[in-house]
Amino acid sequence: MVAKIRNIKSTETKAFTVMHFFCGSGGGALGFQGATEEYAGLKGSYRTLGGIDVNPRCCEDFKYLTGVKATCLDLFDRRDYIDFHGKEPGTEWHEVGIKEILEASNGEYPNVVFLSPPCKGLTGLLSEEKANTKKYQALNRLVVRGLFLSLEAYKKNPPDLYLMENVPRIKTRGKSLLHTVKGLLRSYGYSVDDRDHDCGEIGGLGQHRKRYLLIARNQSKMPNFVYIPPKQRVKAIGEILDKLPLPDEPIAGPMHRLPKLQWKTWVRLALIPAGGDWRDLEKIAHESYWLEHIPRGSGSHGVQEWNEPGNTVTSKRGGSGSTASNVSDPRLKERAGRxxxxxxxxxxxxxxxxxxxxxxxxxxxxxxxxRTGFKEGTHKAIYRVIRWDKESNTVTGAYRPNNGALSISDPRFKCSSRDGTMGVLRFNEPAKCVTSGDIHSCSAAIADPRIPKDNESGVFVIISTDGTWHRPLTTWELAALQGFPLWVRGKPLNLSGSSDASWRERIGNAVPPPAAKAIAKVVLRGLLLASENAWELSNEAIWVSPKVDWNEVRLMS
Structure with missing residues (x-):
């Protein structure tokens, strides 16, 4: 139920400006750029002023995805630079000030400032002991430093809204930082609200991704409500991946290549049940399983049976990268002149x-x-593997298996890895939160029911007992789960650089564009009404109330 109180006269489309601090690869900026709203006769959209990040690769990604320049700036103060890097800065380094912030936004004052400060020191992926070191405490303090610089830079014409996104654990590990952040915003005239949400629910993603969001509304410039985005259905991971080509198909570009894993890792993935992780390996009676070779004969170097029909004759030659054109010929008779x-x-x-x-x-x-290649007198323990249930040979001072150090066939797979390590996701359920790790540190494998016809890429295809191929997710697929566009200007998504590890880190750290778009739309609705001095009554859930609470009054008095 909505009741318009004031007449709205404007019919033109209004563009509100937004500036992104700690912009990363531009996921949040993509969401804002894609957000438009038409409400109560008003039309609105966003214009991106720019981004700021310390990582040059992120700045290149930002420009590649949004078409807008991101400025590469280190927002550390001198003390935190030393604590993080463990050394004094070079002569070319200086503390960033208000001047550089204004230059990064082209001298314009944004309506919205979106911050996504580093979360590495606040996330549960890092041990508490490591998170408390000087290095990561300095990284955490960037949130205060970045916020203060923006508040001072835009003081002449303050932004209508501040949005700050991070991991939910910031409320515990970063409790003192949040106290400073909220106090700082309130001292500049902002009403503050913070809460957790699931990016999968507000963005309609194929993953569950719990995040923290602080929203601060300038009470003098924006007196009306901001509402909570409506929830959407979280998709199954298969709904996202089923539309994509299988890994290693050239059409999808270099980001769709399968990670090259060790043989034992492929076997472990095949043995882990869909929905499980590394802990399920300890429950397996490994002696009751064996691998069965299923010859397919139609791929690279495929050899066809002599007494069976041949495969389709193609124009390709035999060997790597082509279809089978070989036969197991039993006729090897000597011919005249041979x-x-x-x-x-x-x-x-x-x-x-x-x-x-x-x-x-x-x-x-x-x-x-x-000959084995070993010389006379070679140590008898070279490459010796000792059985788990037998006594050991003499322990020597050798340090590698190839010169005498003993090895053991250890049946135990016990470790202190966190939940989800080597997790295999079900194809028909939403994925877990996309992080920057690989299968050895998170749930980044899938029980894929689509079995490749040919193994052209050199990876191992082991069909599990459930009839699916348990394989790692590719970097391109992780980007799809995060809601990134998979095609940019007609070509497959290809972020800056060539390292899968770097790509995955930037994708895992990104704000999912569809979730950012959902947030941007409800913010845009409030900005439109405030621009016309209009307000509304609604039964929707309120995000930031225009009412000043007593805590704010006591803090500001």
Whole structure:
């Protein structure tokens, strides 16, 4: 139920400006750019002034995705720079001031400031002991430093709203920081509200992603309500991935390549049930499982059965990157004039036939060499693996298996890894929160029911007992779960650089664009009404009330 109190005369579309601090790769900026609102005869949108980040790669991503420049600035003060880096800054470094902040926003004063300060020292992915070190405490204090610089830079024409996004654990690990942040905002005339939300619910993502959001409203410039975004259905991860090509298909670009894992890691993934993680491996009776080879014969180097119908004849040659064009031919009879050394394997203790200049397949002989490559007197424990249930050989001072150090076939898979390590996600359920880690540190694998027809990429395809392929998520798929556009100007998404680890970190740290868009729309509704001195009555849930609470009054008095 909405009741308009004042007549609204404006019919033009209004563009409100937004500035992004600690902008990262521009996920939040994408959301604001995509947000438009038409409400009670008013139309509005956003214009991005710019972004600020210390990471040059993030600044390149911001420009690539939004078309707007991001300025590379280090917002540390001198003390925190030293605490974080463990050394004095170089002569080229200086503390950023108000002048640089105004230059980054092209001399304009934004209507909205969106901050997404570093959360590494506040997240549960970091141990409490490490989080309390000087380095990460300095990183945490950037939230206060960045906020203060923006408040001072835009003091002549304060922003209507401040939004600050972070991890929920900021309320405990960063409790003192939040007390400072709220006090600072209130001292500049802002009413403050903070609460947690699920980005998956407000953005309609394919993952659950719990986040913290502080919203501060300038009471003199924006006296009306800001409402909470409506919840949407959280999609199953399969709804997102099923629309994408399988990993390693060239059409999707370099970010869709599968991580190269060790064979034992592929086996572990296959044994972990969908929805489970590393802890399920301890429950498995490993002696009751074995791997069965299923020959497919139609891929690279595929060899077809002599007594079976052949596969489709294609124009490609045999070998890597092509379809099968080989056959297991039982006819290997000597033909007239054929070189007697064709495919000849010479015994180690017999004379060699005449040495020719031809290759092995046409005359050059091969030898059955019994030598292992180890010299006389080599330590007997080289590459020795001791059984778990047997006594050990003599312990020597050797430090590697290849010169005598012993190895053990340890059946235990016990570690202190956190929940979700090597987690395998179900295809028909929402994913867990996308982080910057790989499968060894989080749930970043999927039980994919789409089995590749050919193994062209050199990765291992092990079909699990549930009939699906348990495989890592690609970086491109993680970006899809975060709501990033997968195609940019007609080409597959390709962030700055070439490192999957760096890409994943930036994607995991990003504000999901659809969640940012949902927040931007409800903020835009409030900005539109405030611009016309209009207000409304509604039964929707209120995010930031125009009423000043008594805590604010006591703090400001």
């Amino acid at each position: 070189h007697p050394g064709v495919y000849r394997v010479v015994k180690f203790d017999e004379p060699s036939p005449c040495v020719t200049g031809t290759r092995f397949g046409s005359g050059s002989p091969a030898i059955s060499d019994p």
